[in-house]
Amino acid sequence: MAKAKMKKLSEVSTFPFVFENKDFLNPGLTNHLCEKIDLKNKWKEVVFKNNHPITIELACGKADYTISLAQKFPNINFLGVDIKGDRLWKGSKRVVELGLTNVAFLRTKIEQIDLFIGKGEIDEMWITFPDPFPKKGDINRRLTYPSFLEKYKSIVKENGLFHFKTDAIDLFDYSEETIRDFGFELLRVERDIYGNNLADEITSIKTFYELMHLEDNRTINYLQAIIK
Template sequence: MSRRNKLAKFAELLTFPNVFENRGAYSPNPVLNGKDGQPVDMKGRWNESFFKNNNPVVLELACGKGDYTVGLARMYPDQNFIGVDIKGNRIWRGAKTALEENLPNVAFLRTRIEQIHHFFAPNEVSEIWITFPDPFPKKESRRLTALPFLNLYKHILKKGGLVHLKTDAIELYTFTLEEVIPNQNDYALRYHNADIYAGPLWLEALELKTYYERKHLAAGKKITYIQLQLR
């Protein structure tokens, strides 16, 4: 993508009512901005201020172009979905699709995932989806299911809240299952499958396929899934 196209998308993002951006990506006290760059305080107020209902709030982390976020919103109109990613040019696609389809239960948050606790209150989030994240083969600490991240999620998840991992990266699946889960006590393992399409799907939402998942399947890769529940 050319620099001109990226800049055009960044400019358009500022006009989207369903996009919120953290302008202090490395600040200890980041500030969230909404439409037209206006500062907004959304922590603990996503349902009240944006969605205008009391439905469950579900996050997709490292959402990329928002394929899964938008797909979940179509599938579950009685839930609210927020796609989180640091790349504004990626978020643009999902946010624009949601606006074009008049989906009222979709928002996007541009921020580093390490800072999400600044923008969500304790018990505000019901579920977290992690779909095809970077597996970081050489940097275990940056994997979104590493213990520091699971510890972060528990501060915004409701008791009994779910964490879903869907990935083609068998090393991430194995790392989570064998090295992370046995070394913590906050989450219970509810389900895991190293090849979800080998039999009937355990969960309806697993039917959704992103652009990258289709590429992985076409290349003959198996898709894995893990579900954790906060105790």
């Protein structure tokens, strides 16, 4: 592993708002002091130290959405989740620079998210530009595959909002159908949000990946649903 990446991976573990599941075979969270910590049903009390609602961003990468939303909504807690520590390091550095106190990060595979978050503990969720997994054999890795939706239904409260943004039209179409069939109520299904003038202050926040896709002249799509 490159030296710079190793440095980020060891540094990300030192931020007091980062919690990591380092061993997928023996899952459990550790904090910045390398102590085991159980946060299930305790995120508000132990991490955020308030009773504000929690919005989660899954596959947050460098956490561009999490951070922009956290700046706009200081009375909401934001939890960014990704498996890649070097990307969370980037987000963590920005959280410190900006002095944000309403952001935390969870480094884990999303497949294990329900081990660390309690039933209905989350109020709202975002997925931005997840890997599209275009091959047929990989469809079960898409973050809108029913086994993932099942987990979101468990951790997000009934009637919580689900937001999804992607450039990948096959993934978008697949997600619209899967989410509807799963029983979530679709509120907004917007193709080419910029070309069709549909983007608002929130949906026009741009992530690292979104900016790359826009440079390649790809169109951006947005879907919003109520979790049922």
